[in-house]
Amino acid sequence: SSSTLRKLKLSIISTTALVGYLLLSNPARASENPIFGYPHLLPSPYTMRAGRLVIGSDAAFGLTDFIQISSNVILDIYQTYNAQVKLSLLDYPEFALALTGGWVSFNYSTYSLSNPNIQVTSWLPGFVSAVSIHPSLAAFFGGNLSISKSTLTTQTIETSGYIRGASGEVDLSWAYNPHKKSLGNVLSTGVTYDFSYQIYGVGVSHYWRGFHLGIHYYPNAKTYRVLPIISGSMALDI
Numbered sequence: 001s002s003s004t005l006r007k008l009k010l011s012i013i014s015t016t017a018l019v020g021y022l023l024l025s026n027p028a029r030a031s032e033n034p035i036f037g038y039p040h041l042l043p044s045p046y047t048m049r050a051g052r053l054v055i056g057s058d059a060a061f062g063l064t065d066f067i068q069i070s071s072n073v074i075l076d077i078y079q080t081y082n083a084q085v086k087l088s089l090l091d092y093p094e095f096a097l098a099l100t101g102g103w104v105s106f107n108y109s110t111y112s113l114s115n116p117n118i119q120v121t122s123w124l125p126g127f128v129s130a131v132s133i134h135p136s137l138a139a140f141f142g143g144n145l146s147i148s149k150s151t152l153t154t155q156t157i158e159t160s161g162y163i164r165g166a167s168g169e170v171d172l173s174w175a176y177n178p179h180k181k182s183l184g185n186v187l188s189t190g191v192t193y194d195f196s197y198q199i200y201g202v203g204v205s206h207y208w209r210g211f212h213l214g215i216h217y218y219p220n221a222k223t224y225r226v227l228p229i230i231s232g233s234m235a236l237d238i
Contacts, residue, residue: 034183036096036130039140040171040190045096045130047088051238056231080106080162100126104164111160111223122148136175143168161218165196
């Protein structure tokens with residue numbers, strides 16, 4: 001009805017205005033908490049500055065100072081084709097928040113010849129947030145839905161740690177050995193759960209200056225249980 005359409009338009013306009021207000025009036029970009037840039041497997045709620053390109057196990061590019069696009073190269077190599085976009089919304093010393101969007105496409109038969117030949121393509125809207133517990137300790141919370149026309153199944157397939165569905169994650173990061181002008185090294189850990197495929201994962205990683213190395217392990221997946229994490233190996237400002 002016309003009344004419903006007007007309400008929908010007003011809702012879209014109000015949401016757009018709110019997002020615009022948060023982006024334009026956010027006073028905390030200069031006072032962001034540096035530890036919020038060091039989660040385990042979750043993306044940081046921060047985005048790279050415009051024109052910066054980083055290549056590692058993830059390839060990412062800053063479209064603007066608050067919009068970033070990326071893809072997990074490891075998953076691409078194993079034919080789990082994927083892309084993500086991140087919009088930084090809130091950035092305060094005690095809390096930061098970003099909205100995320102993702103796309104993933106894979107075939108069950110890629111992970112095991114016994115799996116059915118079914119191509120799955122999904123959209124993954126979600127979020128990531130960070131909370132300061134202590135100047136050297138932060139918790140990260142994130143997750144995403146999975147919207148797909150394909151019929152997802154767990155009964156007739158051998159599951160893989162590289163399959164992606166609706167999921168949630170909690171990370172914890174601790175900064176130690178600080179330097180006068182930097183946060184120092186950061187040790188991170190995380191727990192994940194995929195609600196679509198009932199796969200859980202645990203992992204640990206470490207940050208040195210400009211370099212992130214770690215693993216994430218999926219104990220109850222049938223194949224590809226270990227996901228390596230390597231990032232920050234090359235950064236360019238374009």
